[in-house]
Amino acid sequence: MPISTRIPSPTRRRGILWAAAGAVALGFLIALEFVARHYDVPGPITRQVREVIVAPKSGALLYAGMALMMVVLTWRQRFVALGIAMGIDVVFQLVRWAAGIKITEGHPFGNGALWVLLGYGVIALTRRTGAERVLLLKGVGLGLLLVAGRKTGDTWLFITSKARPMVLDQYVATADQALGNPSWLVGRIVMASGSIGFNILDLVYGQLAVAAVLVALYQLRNVAVERRFPSHHLVRTFLVIGLLGPGIYMIFPVVGPIYAYGTGTEHWDGMSLWWSDAPATSHWALANLWPDVPPPAYAPQAMPFDGITPRNCMPSLHTAWATAIFIHSRKGPRALRFAGTFWLIATLTATLGFGYHYGVDLVAGVVFTLTIEAALRSLERGWDRSGTRLVAYGTTVFGALLVSYRYLPTEMAARPWLFGPLVLLAMGSVIYGYVRTINLWEPKAVPAPRSEPQPEPGLATAE
Numbered sequence: 001m002p003i004s005t006r007i008p009s010p011t012r013r014r015g016i017l018w019a020a021a022g023a024v025a026l027g028f029l030i031a032l033e034f035v036a037r038h039y040d041v042p043g044p045i046t047r048q049v050r051e052v053i054v055a056p057k058s059g060a061l062l063y064a065g066m067a068l069m070m071v072v073l074t075w076r077q078r079f080v081a082l083g084i085a086m087g088i089d090v091v092f093q094l095v096r097w098a099a100g101i102k103i104t105e106g107h108p109f110g111n112g113a114l115w116v117l118l119g120y121g122v123i124a125l126t127r128r129t130g131a132e133r134v135l136l137l138k139g140v141g142l143g144l145l146l147v148a149g150r151k152t153g154d155t156w157l158f159i160t161s162k163a164r165p166m167v168l169d170q171y172v173a174t175a176d177q178a179l180g181n182p183s184w185l186v187g188r189i190v191m192a193s194g195s196i197g198f199n200i201l202d203l204v205y206g207q208l209a210v211a212a213v214l215v216a217l218y219q220l221r222n223v224a225v226e227r228r229f230p231s232h233h234l235v236r237t238f239l240v241i242g243l244l245g246p247g248i249y250m251i252f253p254v255v256g257p258i259y260a261y262g263t264g265t266e267h268w269d270g271m272s273l274w275w276s277d278a279p280a281t282s283h284w285a286l287a288n289l290w291p292d293v294p295p296p297a298y299a300p301q302a303m304p305f306d307g308i309t310p311r312n313c314m315p316s317l318h319t320a321w322a323t324a325i326f327i328h329s330r331k332g333p334r335a336l337r338f339a340g341t342f343w344l345i346a347t348l349t350a351t352l353g354f355g356y357h358y359g360v361d362l363v364a365g366v367v368f369t370l371t372i373e374a375a376l377r378s379l380e381r382g383w384d385r386s387g388t389r390l391v392a393y394g395t396t397v398f399g400a401l402l403v404s405y406r407y408l409p410t411e412m413a414a415r416p417w418l419f420g421p422l423v424l425l426a427m428g429s430v431i432y433g434y435v436r437t438i439n440l441w442e443p444k445a446v447p448a449p450r451s452e453p454q455p456e457p458g459l460a461t462a463e
Helices: 010-038 044-050 059-072 075-099 111-127 130-163 169-179 182-206 208-219 234-251 264-268 317-328 334-353 359-381 385-407 409-414 416-441
Strands: none
Touching: 010 044, 010 130, 044 130, 059 075, 059 111, 059 130, 059 208, 075 111, 111 130, 130 208, 130 234, 169 182, 169 359, 169 385, 169 409, 169 416, 182 208, 182 334, 208 234, 208 317, 208 334, 234 317, 234 359, 317 334, 317 359, 334 359, 359 385, 359 416, 385 409, 385 416, 409 416
């Protein structure tokens, strides 16, 4: 007798995929927790659990996560949830004041948002059934993923500083001469702008996740009415970038010009409270050159660095995330498109001007994002030849860039007239391929049929 095979329905396959992704994410968090404990520091799970009671590191991020969760609620439920969160924060403040607890780090608010997120998770499991339970759990999961991603990133950055004692900044700085040392140029411009320019860029740089939430809220504005999430939105791209990017930090550890060629955060003393407690790294720097004197061209080699500074330059994930915000804001209203463009330009300026990244990091970050975005869109609509070709090409260009930065830096510095345009052309070709392919995928507007002119009633037609 023939053996019949049951093919799971698309909904069931999607459910299996979500369950598998959740299991992998949980396993990754547990593994990070064990690795962090090996270095005698709390892991991401411990850090997040603590914020149920202690002052959170970023209250704004917790409220942003709650805002993502609220896209599945009605307006009445949203106001109730916001009121409960703010009320809990007020109670926490009163208790701290009565107990004489002073907050030395973190924000005095945000615990209420986390309590509301967790509370709606309990409600979904105990008071909802069927599709409504799934929808509410997706909303809660989306908010918690944003929050957990920050904790996971902090732990991973610490691990990079411990696991990769040698950094490759000399290779990247040498390769960056093909682009004219943009970090040195923009760094001098930012320093010349004084505290006003610095603080504006500092705000943009530090609140990138909040900007992403604003774009995501626009994309998810109809979830409460349609009772389903769109097949593709910014949060998916953000999470995949955050999942894949840090792995490359281990392969290509780089600390950035302000650390490798400068005095670290001492450059900005008095301009920002954000860096007031940051450790000085000047004694680990190769020389005190940034941003005044471009680095010399010589045979680069790996060099040791401290066990605190994250190796988080290659690729620039701030550039990657800002590029994703720009892409996803293109279909919004004019104000959102303007905000997406501003955030991209300001983020690029900050990453270079603060000395956190080299120019070639930014090029790699743009190619990285476009490749991921193309892959996610192909997964959404179904893989075809154009999508596969674009993802394969973007992956090849990204790999070629990393290989050239590592093994051809002296050649790039010696022939900037050749390699500079080649690097930009490689990035431009991926941008062109992405725009061209996405335009082919976009549904074309069908013009309305034009009605044929009809003879006026009552008029006879002559033969």
